[in-house]
Amino acid sequence: xxxxxxxxxxxxxxxxxxxxxxxxxxxxxxxxxxxxxxxxxxxxxxxxxxxxxxxxxxxxxxxxxxxxxxxxxxxxxxxxxxxxxxxxxxxxxxxxxxxxxxxxxxxxxxxxxxxxxxxxxxxxxxxxxxxxxxxxxxxxxxxxxxxxxxxxxxxxx
Numbered sequence: 379x380x381x382x383x384x385x386x387x388x389x390x391x392x393x394x395x396x397x398x399x400x401x402x403x404x405x406x407x408x409x410x411x412x413x414x415x416x417x418x419x420x421x422x423x424x425x426x427x428x429x430x431x432x433x434x435x436x437x438x439x440x441x442x443x444x445x446x447x448x449x450x451x452x453x454x455x456x457x458x459x460x461x462x463x464x465x466x467x468x469x470x471x472x473x474x475x476x477x478x479x480x481x482x483x484x485x486x487x488x489x490x491x492x493x494x495x496x497x498x499x500x501x502x503x504x505x506x507x508x509x510x511x512x513x514x515x516x517x518x519x520x521x522x523x524x525x526x527x528x529x530x531x532x533x534x535x
């Protein structure tokens with residue numbers, strides 16, 4: 379029995395055609411890296427004391443106005459006795475509102491900033507560093523700084 383192979387193999391032609399099609403395509407431009415702060419705002423209330431067989435509550439995502447100030451020390455503010463800030467004596471850089479899922483993103487130049495949220499009684503932040511900077515967050519070039527902002531003035535720890 380004789381095997382007739384008069385047809386040309388397709389593999390080299392298919393490879394050539396695939397190469398031609400791929401080289402004709404323009405590469406998609408990659409988007410510039412996001413630079414700024416992204417995070418989630420969570421409201422915590424009630425008992426958050428650790429205990430055996432007790433899961434730790436995570437907090438409820440909330441819509442809030444998030445304010446980003448130049449890095450601010452506690453002595454550059456005026457506050458109420460219950461811990462809310464009524465006046466910040468540094469420049470407001472940007473403000474943004476978190477979504478229903480509590481998330482937000484704000485683009486910023488490189489630098490270190492103070493992040494606060496607006497509550498009924500005033501501005502709120504529950505973190506500071508060893509130099510008394512209020513909720514400091516550093517933004518590096520082409521980097522996203524991710525934070526979780528816990529509103530915890532109604533919680534017990």
